[in-house]
Amino acid sequence: MPAAKDNRKPVGRAHCPDCDTTAAFYQVQTGKRKGYLYKRCACGCDQSSGKAKQRRWLDEMEPTGEPVIDHPLDLGEPAPEPRAEPAPDPEETPPEPDPKPGAEPAGQPNRAGVLGLVAMAAAVGFALFS
Numbered sequence: 001m002p003a004a005k006d007n008r009k010p011v012g013r014a015h016c017p018d019c020d021t022t023a024a025f026y027q028v029q030t031g032k033r034k035g036y037l038y039k040r041c042a043c044g045c046d047q048s049s050g051k052a053k054q055r056r057w058l059d060e061m062e063p064t065g066e067p068v069i070d071h072p073l074d075l076g077e078p079a080p081e082p083r084a085e086p087a088p089d090p091e092e093t094p095p096e097p098d099p100k101p102g103a104e105p106a107g108q109p110n111r112a113g114v115l116g117l118v119a120m121a122a123a124v125g126f127a128l129f130s
Helices: 051-060 109-128
Strands: 014-015 021-027 037-043 044-046
Touching: 014 037, 014 051, 037 051
Parallel strands: none
Antiparallel strands: 014 021, 021 037, 037 044
16 A cells, blocks of 8 residues: 655654664554654654654654654653662561461451352352252
8 A cells, every 4th residue: 555645844864773774753643643753764664652762753853843742752851860778677577477377367357258258158059050
């Protein structure tokens, strides 16, 4: 099927390392993906909408000066660095007491046993009345 012929202008250009040509970036104009980028080059048309790829395309493309629709993922600012939780100091946290063997943790009833008993009673009742 031939590509659609339209008069859209590319919003950016960049070098495609896969086919070693210049790629043109366009934006989706309507629908759920409005504002997302897609790339056309000798490789074909890449309409990937993953956040990582959209961010990479926005970073690597050189704007052409055409009007740009706001990107729906707000990728203009860099992604925040993931913050590592500090490891708790073993001297500061008191050790938890070991539970008694055979005892359940407080506040958690034995639901599996109750559900098993109800299921078995239902099966016996079904067998007797069928």
